Amino acid sequence: MPLYEYTCRTCGAEVELLVRESDARPRCPTCGSLALKRKFSTFSSRVRSATTSSACASGACSLAGSSCSTGGCASGACPLG
Numbered sequence: 001m002p003l004y005e006y007t008c009r010t011c012g013a014e015v016e017l018l019v020r021e022s023d024a025r026p027r028c029p030t031c032g033s034l035a036l037k038r039k040f041s042t043f044s045s046r047v048r049s050a051t052t053s054s055a056c057a058s059g060a061c062s063l064a065g066s067s068c069s070t071g072g073c074a075s076g077a078c079p080l081g
Contacts, residue, residue, distance in 0.1 A: 009035040 005016050006026065010033035017026050025034050 005039040005041050006036040007039055008033055009037055014039075 002019060003016055004019050004026075005014070006028075007014050008028040008031060011028060011031040013028055013030040015029055015036075017029075019026055026036055027034055028036055
């Protein structure tokens with residue numbers, strides 16, 4: 001079920017609703033209005049950057065108190081990622 005963000009045109013409430021395609025039009029949970037405008041939503045994910053990965057692979061960790069050679073990146077516990 002997709003999660004959509006809406007703004008109610010009647011009361012101004014901003015809500016997130018789980019909406020199934022088979023459901024009727026969603027209603028505002030605050031005022032009950034059908035005048036919902038779907039907002040443009042983005043998703044979030046964590047991606048390891050190529051710079052971080054290559055710095056660890058080459059042993060070039062440069063954070064204070066951290067070293068690839070002392071178990072930081074080499075052990076899989078890179079403080080940069």
